[in-house]
Amino acid sequence: MSNVPAPVQNLIDAFSRLPGIGPRTASRLTFFLLRNQDDIGLKLAEALVNLKSATGLCKECFNITLSGQDRCEICSNDQRDQDVICVVEAPMDVIVLEQSGGFKGKYHVLHGVLSPIEGINPEDIRLEPLFKRIAEGKIREVIIATNPSMEGDATALYIRQKLEPYHIRITRLARGLPAGGELEYADQNTLLRALSGRQEI
Amino acid sequence: MSNVPAPVQNLIDAFSRLPGIGPRTASRLTFFLLRNQDDIGLKLAEALVNLKSATGLCKECFNITLSGQDRCEICSNDQRDQDVICVVEAPMDVIVLEQSGGFKGKYHVLHGVLSPIEGINPEDIRLEPLFKRIAEGKIREVIIATNPSMEGDATALYIRQKLEPYHIRITRLARGLPAGGELEYADQNTLLRALSGRQEI
Known part of the structure; x- marks a missing residue:
């Protein structure tokens, strides 16, 4: 201008x-x-x-925390379920899930998602620390809440394969019609998922 | 959160x-x-x-200028028509008009628009300095480019009345259909204006 x-x-x-x-x-x-x-x-x-100067990453779950504070508020909260980990792609996903009020366990923030096309490999995201947390043996269930995208699905699959030896419950967030949405506007993929995942009422 | x-x-x-x-x-x-x-x-x-620390207002037209600089780039440019003033509501309007490339004169930024409902009276905007510029006698035309809103129109009317004694040309930006728009989507008011302002082709 x-x-x-x-x-x-x-x-x-x-x-x-x-x-x-x-x-x-x-x-x-x-x-x-x-x-x-x-x-x-x-x-x-x-x-x-x-x-950036006042924030850092939680040493346990890699969520955003205050700088100089090793563990985030969620990780240092004894009231939360200690044996369920919800795996998300980004810190903002933690906020969104917390706002829903539906999860009372702990988190693990990957800070990315596997994407061979963009050259993002397992060592580029916080996968190893996740496997380490699970290897410690106190985890009963891992909920994989990566995005319902191709990369999110691939990452979920990778985690599931890596965790096979541990015989713990591994789940993925349900897919289907968004609440308040309309059948008419749902894309084919969502509709197929909603059909195949239909439940008794 | x-x-x-x-x-x-x-x-x-x-x-x-x-x-x-x-x-x-x-x-x-x-x-x-x-x-x-x-x-x-x-x-x-x-x-x-x-x-804010590095900017100020032009002492002549009240457009944004560098702090410590009395007159803005446009006012200090001798190549521009010195006898036409385009009156606008805000500094951003100057940029938009400059980008159009259709105006080569000078500006006057009111920093607001008359609005009795919001309690904005003539003394609250830069009207007096405008009248003073015109009283100096070198201006041939005043183009009033306030927004095509009720307040913009009221302000234009007020300026026109105040400038009556000077017998200079006072114009207002044309109204009609926006370029690239479609008749079907034009509101009634715009359509009426476009009709009454129709021109020979």
């Missing part, structure tokens, strides 16, 4: 590098902050600076 | 205060930055901090 002072253009560029934010939205956000009398922008800057 | 470390939650909250960014997008952006190895977040923080 011509005639935009550098400090304004810099912020537009910085916003544009975020996922899902195009140049137009980036401009809108920038001019909102320029117009705004509050310290919204400075608060955001502060939070950005603190984000 | 439970179980989210404070530095993460702080950034989610800070992003959520931006217009058009809901809690879900805010979380997605935050976890993108957590995952990201580059310094995208720090660059953004830096740009945010610089935004």
Whole structure:
């Protein structure tokens, strides 16, 4: 853009590098902050600076935790089921599952998913520490909650094969129609899954 | 959200205060930055901090300019028509008009629009300096490019009335069908405007 002072253009560029934010939205956000009398922008800057310096990864499950804190809140909570591990791809999945309120066990965050096409192999994600946790022998069930994608399925399969020797229960999140959805709008794959996974009522 | 470390939650909250960014997008952006190895977040923080400290308003047209610089690039450009002023609501409107490449004169940024309902009166926006610029007698035409909204129209009307004594040309941006749009999707108001403003071809 011509005639935009550098400090304004810099912020537009910085916003544009975020996922899902195009140049137009980036401009809108920038001019909102320029117009705004509050310290919204400075608060955001502060939070950005603190984000990485003040956080680290839980040594047990690799979820996000406060820096200098070995284990996350969930791992250090004795009230949670100690013998069920839910395996997820990313820290945000933990939040989503926690919000559902349906799981009371512990987590394991892989920080990625197997993808031969993108060159992501077992050693690139936190798989070994998962197998180590299970080898310690206290785990009764592993729920694999990777995304219902090709890569998520491949990762689930890989984990299942690796855990075969342990004779523990290994499950995968159910697939079917999303709650509140409509048959008419379901894709064929989802519909086939919903059919083959049908249950007695 | 439970179980989210404070530095993460702080950034989610800070992003959520931006217009058009809901809690879900805010979380997605935050976890993108957590995952990201580059310094995208720090660059953004830096740009945010610089935004207000490094910018100011042009003393002539009130467009955004570099701090310590009295007049913006457009106002200090001798190549531009010195006798036409385009009146806009916000600095972003200047950018949009500049990108169109259709205007070669100067601007005047009101920083708002008259709105009795919201209690925005003539003295709350940069109207007086506009009248002062015109009173100096060098202006031949004023193009009022406030938004085609009720407030934008009211502001245009107010400016026209105030400028009556000067006998200069006062115009308003044309209304009609947006380029690339379809009749079928045009609202009634736009259609009526397009009809009444029809031109010989």
